[in-house]
Amino acid sequence: MNYGEDKLISHLLLSLKNYNYETYKHSLRVAKLSFKIANMIHLSLNEQLSIYKGALLHDIGKTMIPINILSKPDKLTSTEYDLVKLHSSCGANMLEVLSPLMYLIPAVLYHHERLDGSGYPYGLKFIPLSAQIIAVCDSFDAMTNKRSYSYKKVKSFDEAIQDLKDCNNKYNQMLVSALEKVLKNNESVFLRKNNENNGIAI
Numbered sequence: 001m002n003y004g005e006d007k008l009i010s011h012l013l014l015s016l017k018n019y020n021y022e023t024y025k026h027s028l029r030v031a032k033l034s035f036k037i038a039n040m041i042h043l044s045l046n047e048q049l050s051i052y053k054g055a056l057l058h059d060i061g062k063t064m065i066p067i068n069i070l071s072k073p074d075k076l077t078s079t080e081y082d083l084v085k086l087h088s089s090c091g092a093n094m095l096e097v098l099s100p101l102m103y104l105i106p107a108v109l110y111h112h113e114r115l116d117g118s119g120y121p122y123g124l125k126f127i128p129l130s131a132q133i134i135a136v137c138d139s140f141d142a143m144t145n146k147r148s149y150s151y152k153k154v155k156s157f158d159e160a161i162q163d164l165k166d167c168n169n170k171y172n173q174m175l176v177s178a179l180e181k182v183l184k185n186n187e188s189v190f191l192r193k194n195n196e197n198n199g200i201a202i
C-alpha cells in the first residue's frame, strides 16, 4: 500500500461526502460487501484490497453530475437518466489523471456493464471480475436502500437476492451465492432494518 494512493482516495471520498452524502454512504456499504465477497471467493489479499478501493470510488463520477439531478426526489426524465449514466465514464476520466489510482479504472468504468451485454457504457459481455463483484453489491444495495431519484419500492434482503438470482443472464451467479453467504455469516452487521428506502443502481 502506498501513502499517496490512500491520501488520494480519502480526498476523493471527502469530496463525494460533501457533494452527495447519500452516494457516499452507498459507496461505503458497497465497498464493505465487495471486500467480503472477494474474501469469500478466496481472492488474494491484494485483490481484496483493490476491489475494496475500486468499490469505494465506483460512483466517484457522480461528483460531475449536477446535484439537482442526483438529489431529485422524483423519477428522472430520460435525459436526466442519460446524464446520470455518464458517471462511470466520468469516474474513469477522473482516475486517469491520478496515476496511483489508474489501476482502479476497470472497476469504476465497467461497474454498470452486464453479462448479457445490456449494461453501459459499452454493452460489454466480458467484464473484469472486480466490476462484476461491484455490480452485484451495487445493485443489491440500490434495491435495499433509499435513493432520491428512484421511485422503486425498497426490497428486503431476501427479495433483493432473489431478484439477482432471477437476473442470471446479467449477474455472475457464483458472486450472488457468495453475497448470500456473506449476508448470512454477518447477520448482525448487515441484517439491519432497511425499510426506509427504494433504489435502482444507476
Ligand SMILES: [Fe+2]
Pocket: 058, 059, 087, 088, 111, 112, 138, 201, 202
Ligand atoms: Fe454507479
